[in-house]
Amino acid sequence: MDSFEWNKIAGAVLGTALFVMVVKIGTEAVFYVPPLEKQAYVVEGVEEAGAGAGAGAAAQKEEEAPDWAAVIPTADVAAGTDVAKRCAQCHTWDKGGENKIGPNQWGIVNRPRGSQAGFSYSAAMKNKGGMWTYDELFHYLRSPARWIPGNKMAFVGLPKAQDRINLIAYMRTWADSPAPIPPPVPKAETPAAAPGAAPAAAGGDAKPAADGKAGAPEAPKK
Numbered sequence: 588m589d590s591f592e593w594n595k596i597a598g599a600v601l602g603t604a605l606f607v608m609v610v611k612i613g614t615e616a617v618f619y620v621p622p623l624e625k626q627a628y629v630v631e632g633v634e635e636a637g638a639g640a641g642a643g644a645a646a647q648k649e650e651e652a653p654d655w656a657a658v659i660p661t662a663d664v665a666a667g668t669d670v671a672k673r674c675a676q677c678h679t680w681d682k683g684g685e686n687k688i689g690p691n692q693w694g695i696v697n698r699p700r701g702s703q704a705g706f707s708y709s710a711a712m713k714n715k716g717g718m719w720t721y722d723e724l725f726h727y728l729r730s731p732a733r734w735i736p737g738n739k740m741a742f743v744g745l746p747k748a749q750d751r752i753n754l755i756a757y758m759r760t761w762a763d764s765p766a767p768i769p770p771p772v773p774k775a776e777t778p779a780a781a782p783g784a785a786p787a788a789a790g791g792d793a794k795p796a797a798d799g800k801a802g803a804p805e806a807p808k809k
Contacts, residue, residue: 650729650748652722656771658752659721659759667757670750677742680761689740695719696759696766711737721769724755 671680677688684691690703698719701708715735717723727734728751730744745751759765 650726652725653748653752654772655721655769659756659768662756663753664757664760666750667753667755670745670754671757674742677740680758682763692758692761694762696721696724696755696762709737709739711735712739721755721766724758725751728754 674680674689674692678690678692679685679687680692680695682693684693686703686706690706690708696719700715700717700719700723701713712735715738719727725748728745729748730746731738731740731742732744745754
């Protein structure tokens, strides 16, 4: 095959590529669809695309943990048992149970983080330190990857707070003696009235006197 034939083949390939490019650009211009501001359909348990790890962690920190003294006694432990079935592929929670993909969870509530014997924890989990308190479990189970970035747990998490409460109530039974329930959260007190403040008079607003003391309501003019 001479050089003229090769030139024709190369020209045909380049021409086709240019034609495809022009069609693509023209199609995008004619049928342009603006990007959605938010997801049209939200899949439960999956963070929105584009939300960074920092944004997810910040959102979780804004979620208040419940008053455990109030919610644990009323939690549905049977429902927590059903939620725990999602964990059975990776964990055991019987006393002396084996480590699987994840560590055995017996005695997990108030246990030091990364302390299960014989399990190889990620550096992120070991460096986190601290205890698996009720609050920590509540936040972590919402989204493990965002609460402790870099840990090995691939579970997407439990977005519903009640599912986590029920599960933690069940997790509390994985011990010879269930972990103590934290004390009740103190209720905010109603601000006391300022000293010397007079109550509002019924049937009309009290008019302050010249010396700054509250006076009697002004009599209606005839």
